[in-house]
Amino acid sequence: MRNKYSKDTFVLYSIGFLGLAATLFLFVKEQTPEWKNYQKEFIAYVDNHLGPERSAGIETGIHQLWVKDLNRVDRCVTCHIGYNWEGLENAPHPFRTHPRKIFEHHPVEEYGCTICHGGQGFALTEREAHGFIEDWHEPLLGRELEQLYRITDRNVLLQINCNTCHRYDRQTPGADYINLAKDVVREKNCRACHQINERGGVLGPDLTAAGEKPPEQKDFSRVGRPMTAFNWHLAHYNDPRMITPESLMPSFGFTYRERVALTMLTLSWRDVDLPVRYYPQTTEVLADRPTPEEIERERMMREGEGAFFVEQQCFLCHSVNVFNVFAATDIAPDLSRSAENVRRRLGISVEQFLKNPIGTMAAVLGTQISLTDEEKVRAAELLEQANEKYYELQRSAELNNQ
Amino acid sequence: MADDTVKTTPVTTENGKKFLWSFQPKSGKDAGESIVRNFLLHWFPAKVAERSLSWSYSFYLGTITFALFLILVITGIVLMFLYVPSVERAYQSVKDIENVVSFGWFIRAMHRNATHLMVIFIFLHMVRVFLTAGYKNGLGSGQLRPVNWIIGVVLLLVTLFLAFTGYLLPWDQLAFWAVTVGTDIARTIPLIGDEVRYILIGGHEIDQNTLIRFYVLHCFFLPLLTVILIVYHFWRIRKDGGLASYDTVVNAQDKIREKNGGGKKTYSLLGITKGRTVEVETTTRNEESITVNSVPNLIRRVGLVMLATFVFVAVLSLFLHAPLEEPANPDITPNPAKAPWYFLWLQELVTITTFNLFGITFDGGFIGGVLIPGVLLVFLCVWPFMDKSSKETTGVWFTKDRWRQNLVFILICFAIILLTIIGTYMRGPFWEFYLPWESWPDLPGIL
Numbered sequence: 001m002r003n004k005y006s007k008d009t010f011v012l013y014s015i016g017f018l019g020l021a022a023t024l025f026l027f028v029k030e031q032t033p034e035w036k037n038y039q040k041e042f043i044a045y046v047d048n049h050l051g052p053e054r055s056a057g058i059e060t061g062i063h064q065l066w067v068k069d070l071n072r073v074d075r076c077v078t079c080h081i082g083y084n085w086e087g088l089e090n091a092p093h094p095f096r097t098h099p100r101k102i103f104e105h106h107p108v109e110e111y112g113c114t115i116c117h118g119g120q121g122f123a124l125t126e127r128e129a130h131g132f133i134e135d136w137h138e139p140l141l142g143r144e145l146e147q148l149y150r151i152t153d154r155n156v157l158l159q160i161n162c163n164t165c166h167r168y169d170r171q172t173p174g175a176d177y178i179n180l181a182k183d184v185v186r187e188k189n190c191r192a193c194h195q196i197n198e199r200g201g202v203l204g205p206d207l208t209a210a211g212e213k214p215p216e217q218k219d220f221s222r223v224g225r226p227m228t229a230f231n232w233h234l235a236h237y238n239d240p241r242m243i244t245p246e247s248l249m250p251s252f253g254f255t256y257r258e259r260v261a262l263t264m265l266t267l268s269w270r271d272v273d274l275p276v277r278y279y280p281q282t283t284e285v286l287a288d289r290p291t292p293e294e295i296e297r298e299r300m301m302r303e304g305e306g307a308f309f310v311e312q313q314c315f316l317c318h319s320v321n322v323f324n325v326f327a328a329t330d331i332a333p334d335l336s337r338s339a340e341n342v343r344r345r346l347g348i349s350v351e352q353f354l355k356n357p358i359g360t361m362a363a364v365l366g367t368q369i370s371l372t373d374e375e376k377v378r379a380a381e382l383l384e385q386a387n388e389k390y391y392e393l394q395r396s397a398e399l400n401n402q
Numbered sequence: 403m404a405d406d407t408v409k410t411t412p413v414t415t416e417n418g419k420k421f422l423w424s425f426q427p428k429s430g431k432d433a434g435e436s437i438v439r440n441f442l443l444h445w446f447p448a449k450v451a452e453r454s455l456s457w458s459y460s461f462y463l464g465t466i467t468f469a470l471f472l473i474l475v476i477t478g479i480v481l482m483f484l485y486v487p488s489v490e491r492a493y494q495s496v497k498d499i500e501n502v503v504s505f506g507w508f509i510r511a512m513h514r515n516a517t518h519l520m521v522i523f524i525f526l527h528m529v530r531v532f533l534t535a536g537y538k539n540g541l542g543s544g545q546l547r548p549v550n551w552i553i554g555v556v557l558l559l560v561t562l563f564l565a566f567t568g569y570l571l572p573w574d575q576l577a578f579w580a581v582t583v584g585t586d587i588a589r590t591i592p593l594i595g596d597e598v599r600y601i602l603i604g605g606h607e608i609d610q611n612t613l614i615r616f617y618v619l620h621c622f623f624l625p626l627l628t629v630i631l632i633v634y635h636f637w638r639i640r641k642d643g644g645l646a647s648y649d650t651v652v653n654a655q656d657k658i659r660e661k662n663g664g665g666k667k668t669y670s671l672l673g674i675t676k677g678r679t680v681e682v683e684t685t686t687r688n689e690e691s692i693t694v695n696s697v698p699n700l701i702r703r704v705g706l707v708m709l710a711t712f713v714f715v716a717v718l719s720l721f722l723h724a725p726l727e728e729p730a731n732p733d734i735t736p737n738p739a740k741a742p743w744y745f746l747w748l749q750e751l752v753t754i755t756t757f758n759l760f761g762i763t764f765d766g767g768f769i770g771g772v773l774i775p776g777v778l779l780v781f782l783c784v785w786p787f788m789d790k791s792s793k794e795t796t797g798v799w800f801t802k803d804r805w806r807q808n809l810v811f812i813l814i815c816f817a818i819i820l821l822t823i824i825g826t827y828m829r830g831p832f833w834e835f836y837l838p839w840e841s842w843p844d845l846p847g848i849l
Contacts, residue, residue: 005455005699012706019713026720030505062502071490075501118849122497135727137848145849157849214734215846227846267848 034125035062038079042095050087062124067112069275074112074121076129084108102174116161117141149230151260153177163268165278168197177257181265184258192316193249196269203316203368204249211270219244233263248368250331301325308382309335313369322389323382332360339380339387351380426698433695443701445636447644449693450700454645459534459799462707463527468632469711470520475625477513485571487617489610492573493729500726507723514724516715517565521744524561528554532811535804537786539642540649540796547646548786550638555782557631560624562744567620569742570613578730579739581608581616587741587748590767607732646797651692653794737831737845746825747818748775753833778814 039060046055064075082088082095089097098108106116114121119140123129131139139145141157151157159175166172171179185191191200194207215229222243223235232243237259240249254262290298301310306323309315315325317332327334333341339350346353354376357365365371371379427433434448453459484503486495499506531537537551570581585603589595604611643649694700727736741749748771755766755774785807795801800808828835830842 005694005702008699008702008706012702012709015706015710015713019709019716022713022717022720026505026508026716029720030508064502071494073494073498122494122501124501135725137728139849141849212733215848216734216737218846220846227844229846229848232846 035078036060038094039081042081045091045095046082046085046088049091064121065108065112067110067115069110070112070115070278072112072114072121074114075124076113076117076119076121078124079126079129080113114138115164116158118158118161148226149234149260150256156260157264160264160268163265164270164272165274166280167268169280177261177264178268180258181261184254184262185265188252201313201316203313207266207269209269209271211267230263230267233266234259237262297326305385306382308378312371312375312379314379317364320386322386322393335383336386336390339383349380350383351377354379427695430695433697436697443697445640446696446700446704447640448696450696451644451648451651451693453647453651453692453797455694455700455703459647459797460645461526461530462703463523463530465704465707466711467520467523467527469708470516470523470715471628471632472708473516473712473715474513474520477509477516478621478625480509481513482621487571487613489573489613492571492613496572496574496726500724508719511719511722511724512715513568515718515722517568518743519715520561521565524558528558529811529815532785533808534646534797534799535789535791535795535801536646536797538646538789538791538793538796540646540653540793545642546638547642550635550642551786552783553631553635553638555779557628557635559779560628560631564620564624564628565744566742567616567624570608570616571620572726573613573730574727575730575734575736576725576727578608578732579736580742581612583739583741583749584745587745587752587767587771590752590765590771592768592772648797650794650797655692738829738833740825740829743822743826746829747821750821750825750829751775 039058043055043058043060046058058081062075063077063081064073065077066073077083080094080096080098082091083098084103085097087097088095091097112121113119117140118138119131120129120133120136120138123131127133128136129140130142130144131137132144141160143154145157146154149157156177159178162172162175163178166175166178170182185196190196190207193201193204195202196207198208213229215227215232218229218232220227220232223232225231236243237252237254239251240247241251301307301315301324304324306315306320306325309318309320309323309325314320314335315327317327318335319325319327320335322336342348342350342353346358353361354365354371355373425436427436437443437446437448481499484495484499484506486492496510499510501507503509531551531554537547539545539547566581566584569584570577581603585599585608588602589599591598600606602612602615604615639645740746751770751774752766753770755764755770757764757766789804789807791801791803791807795803824835827838830836831845836842
């Protein structure tokens, strides 16, 4: 006679078989990872194109580049297995040979993959390794993102990572976008307002680690999609006051290429702790230090007749050409003839204007630059002198011409 | 129900070398001896009441919880061989477990899922014991069921703390910020809050000191404490005469006998012991009609429940993987930053009890994070001593006598569950409230 508990036996065995099925499923799943398919295809490809003797020596299994000094492990080479093979330069991805030239100064054993290319080196599936997933914020700097940001050139975005080590270079061979951005930074004298590499002015935010700034801290209300720091900078470099109305930064009329380059440079400024040997041994020519001419110009501005305007930071917006003071930007008028202009347009002296400013200057003198009464008198005297000097110079120029 | 296992066909393994091993006792004596001679089975009684064995009384919630603990111990030991408890290496080692260790992702998923389930099932077990008044003493002397209830409450707390300490170990953003939020609640304890947090995290910031502290607690002290408490918890069940439902069945039998004119026997064991033990009490009754042999009935059912738990966790883990976010970064706060889900009702309480009155902001950290859970905990521990319902309610679901306290208890449980659900699914960026069908605003990325 069977008792009412005997059906427990049936349930017990059923669950046991379910467990067995789950074990089999697990085993099959573990034995058939995505990378094994790529390695099979690679062997077949080598077999067809380079002959069976070369395919015979291919080691299968998980491959990785472990760079202890950089605390990185990159398993990209498990699928990109032909990265250092000769003869696969024209093979399709992921089997193609990596360009060899860059390896001369960047041996793959010392750098790995992701420090340049981005992506997730730990992972072993394409989706996770290329990093276009929610839990990884360093996606592959490749074609997908270049298409997203409408960049027509190829191999552009990974230059962001070149500048992790090369940030103190004046120019970096091969990094044309970063080089362009560095030229722009010098031409427009961004350091007049911003600290970059811990050198520069304090009127704008310090950009030394601008790439670290969490995107959540940015206002995206006036920026289109995608909602990324990259897109924010692209829009901001187009028209800063459109994105942050309270900004003092003028619009420089950058081209799209320049904006992409500047965005990349900004995002490359990160606070990365690298072993010293990873920073390139820059020569004087390469190092991003001011040239002797630039140093001399700065000295003249600081010590010459117009020193007052440099000291009080008027020069950030205004040139005083007659005193050899040159503005960091061309945002505001030259002050050489300002005494005369104020009298003509407002019917008051420049001293009266400085004491009761109107328009933009009311805001600037109210919030950005505060001058004492004595300093305002001194400023007015200097501006009258500048006006006189302007006409003196003009007269002597006319005489010279005659 | 008569014990009919005596009549089963003898099956031995001596000469058969059968593929499927089986054992069925030839007699009641054989069944009893099989319990005693087996180390793993010796904590079971030789006979067990049918009511205690039934699905509908206990739902085997305690057994399931224990099975989950075993899964956690086994998977945890494997993970200990692979995990490196250092700030520099912890995240990498977990990534390696996920990606390159054979079955590593599966073992970690089982560990994670079993944790969540253990928190759920220990809670359900407590709810069951409360609603059936399983914490009440029934028959016989020497019963200390309220003590076992308090041990159970401590086990619940230890389980939560085990889960919480394990939460930090992967050292990803999820871990780091959940522990930040969790330990910040401790800070709101008046007078000693800062010191409590300091001791908990081993400094002022969550760093290497915190990690090693949590690791040692998670892998050694808390499991050890759990094992000791579980052993005592199980031993007390035997000592208290089995599940509380047994007392009820015996009570009912007594009543029938009294009605039929039978009297109660009142002798004590050899006149030596004070009062009568449960064993003596029960042997005076018609045990045959209410009990069955533990072998095979109880053993098979416990084995069934444990196997089912194991298979359920395994199948679940095939599809529900353990999350691993980006490496911990103290400079970037995720939005929203949430405590582990089992503490989200507390985080939600903190939000609710933070309010502005006459321009003064009242910080809910203390009220919601310390006072309310503290009061609930105290009530939970002392309730068996305050429950004045009759002995006949012991081990019975939803008795009329206890309807008021059951209702209050259920309401509190539902409130906790509701707050947990709100905290988990309905709190978006900046801790704003979103209904489940409302989408959260996109958060910006870098590239």
